[in-house]
Amino acid sequence: MHRKNTQIKLLESKGYSLLWGGIETSTTSVIDTKTKDSSRVNLYLAPYIDYNHKSGFGLRVKTYALPGGSNPGFYLTSISPYFAKYDGKVYPYISFTRYIQHDNPSVPYSPIQNEIYAHVRLKTKYIDPMAGIDIGFGNDEQNNNESVSDVNAYVAVNHLYLKQNLGVKKNNILGIRPCLQLNAGTDRYYKFFRTTNYISQNTKANHIGYGRGGSTSGNGTPVLANAYTISVENDFNLSNVEMNLYLMYFFGKFSIEPSGSLYFPLRGDDKTAYGYWQINLNYWLK
Numbered sequence: 001m002h003r004k005n006t007q008i009k010l011l012e013s014k015g016y017s018l019l020w021g022g023i024e025t026s027t028t029s030v031i032d033t034k035t036k037d038s039s040r041v042n043l044y045l046a047p048y049i050d051y052n053h054k055s056g057f058g059l060r061v062k063t064y065a066l067p068g069g070s071n072p073g074f075y076l077t078s079i080s081p082y083f084a085k086y087d088g089k090v091y092p093y094i095s096f097t098r099y100i101q102h103d104n105p106s107v108p109y110s111p112i113q114n115e116i117y118a119h120v121r122l123k124t125k126y127i128d129p130m131a132g133i134d135i136g137f138g139n140d141e142q143n144n145n146e147s148v149s150d151v152n153a154y155v156a157v158n159h160l161y162l163k164q165n166l167g168v169k170k171n172n173i174l175g176i177r178p179c180l181q182l183n184a185g186t187d188r189y190y191k192f193f194r195t196t197n198y199i200s201q202n203t204k205a206n207h208i209g210y211g212r213g214g215s216t217s218g219n220g221t222p223v224l225a226n227a228y229t230i231s232v233e234n235d236f237n238l239s240n241v242e243m244n245l246y247l248m249y250f251f252g253k254f255s256i257e258p259s260g261s262l263y264f265p266l267r268g269d270d271k272t273a274y275g276y277w278q279i280n281l282n283y284w285l286k
Contacts, residue, residue, distance in 0.1 A: 019284075030107060189232070199230065
């Protein structure tokens with residue numbers, strides 16, 4: 001199969017099986033166990049491998065590590081079987097993720113160990129409306145194994161714009177996908193939901209601490225104080241407006257995918273915008 005055709009099938013799938021591996025980097029909220037500072041973020045590295053069969057069923061395994069800080073090392077592994085279809089005009093996606101949090105005292109503890117995520121996207125000529133929901137659940141080991149849950153939902157509009165055969169060699173593709181999204185949720189606990197990066201990855205960690213009744217980290221350090229988003233008493237409500245820009249550049253068997261997100265809070269006393277960035281580098285095996 002010609003590599004250029006594989007890239008196009010990935011971005012506008014027509015029924016190919018795909019296998020790829022990569023590494024992701026961004027920031028995550030951390031606690032400096034030496035200074036007790038709980039309002040910081042550190043760089044993380046997350047290698048992963050993903051297989052998507054042409055039937056739509058797939059599996060992704062990813063593990064996260066801090067390369068520096070007061071406690072470098074692994075802190076999280078996620079295992080995600082999923083189903084996704086990209087044919088026609090209606091694109092459904094559903095996944096289950098098991099989060100295994102390793103014993104790293106620099107990363108806030110999360111009692112949400114399981115995630116069910118689903119979205120549906122409608123493809124049109126100019127704009128693609130989209131809606132999704134995230135349901136998380138688990139047992140809080142720091143509170144007598146009490147059953148806990150969280151939910152997040154969103155509606156969004158986005159569209160993928162493609163430009164092929166750039167430059168001299170003409171064996172590449174540039175994809176640009178802007179997205180405007182409205183998020184709502186309970187946000188009761190710190191978690192690693194795929195739809196709540198404004199909690200676990202943003203660059204202003206002081207925005208996302210626990211309110212009254214919140215939790216502590218694995219070593220008993222209070223997690224991210226003086227903030228409004230996370231409280232066990234939160235009801236389901238609007239949380240923020242999210243603006244995203246995703247870039248995808250494919251060349252040979254590699255792709256690089258930088259993205260940026262900006263959030264405008266809709267609840268809490270501080271409505272200051274905040275955001276985060278992310279970069280994925282992939283190698284396509286099939």
